[in-house]
Amino acid sequence: MAEIKIAAEARTEFGKGAARRIRRADNVPAVLYGHGSDPVHVTLPGHQLMLALKNSNALLTIDLGTEQHLAIPKQVQRDPIRGFIEHADLLIVRKGEKVTVDVRIHVVGEAIGGTLVVQENNTIAVEAEATHIPESFEVSIQGLDVGAQIHASDIELPSGSTLAVDPELLIVNITAAPTEAQLEAELAEAEAEAGIEHDAPEGEGDAPAEGDAEASSEGDAAESSESE
Known part of the structure; x- marks a missing residue:
């Protein structure tokens, strides 16, 4: 750098x-x-x-x-x-001394269709010489399938840099993409927890009030008498 x-x-x-x-x-x-x-x-x-x-x-x-x-x-x-x-x-x-810093991780490539790419950590801590700190790391997910994972130990570090975190730290997790039905169910559950209620569409499930029913019957009878 x-x-x-x-x-x-x-x-x-x-x-x-x-x-x-x-x-x-x-x-x-x-x-x-x-x-x-x-x-x-x-x-x-x-x-x-x-x-x-x-x-x-x-x-x-x-x-x-x-x-x-x-x-x-x-x-x-x-x-x-x-x-x-x-x-x-x-x-x-000072030149030559080592420092511990967080370095950003960039995910490149595309996993196979029907998967969901979850980046669990956006940075990773490494120990490096103060004058040779990596600017960023790239991890490729090209062609990865459901169940694939990338851990800290999988990242290729430049010479002079070492991990300052658990090697098993999860960086990227490839899971199955949720179906439309699962998304709708999750949305409905979240709305229920938030107390959100949706009004029924107009005209659906609306029974006529008792007074309206009687008025309708009387009107029908009057129309019948007039026609006779």
């Missing part, structure tokens, strides 16, 4: 008011920490950081002018509605 260099400024103002001023200027407040050193508070350019963090395990070189820090994202807070980055915690790393 290539290093992404970002120019930063040391941050001396703290608190919610200072953070709001930083964000209004399209920047992001961030903290660098790790290796027993004191936290380094910085301000990063928002757009550049957003582009860099399209990969959640991006390797960043934070340039403060007088010093540089190699870091990876540890925790990123985003606005729940607009999605922009509100704050970033960055872990300082």
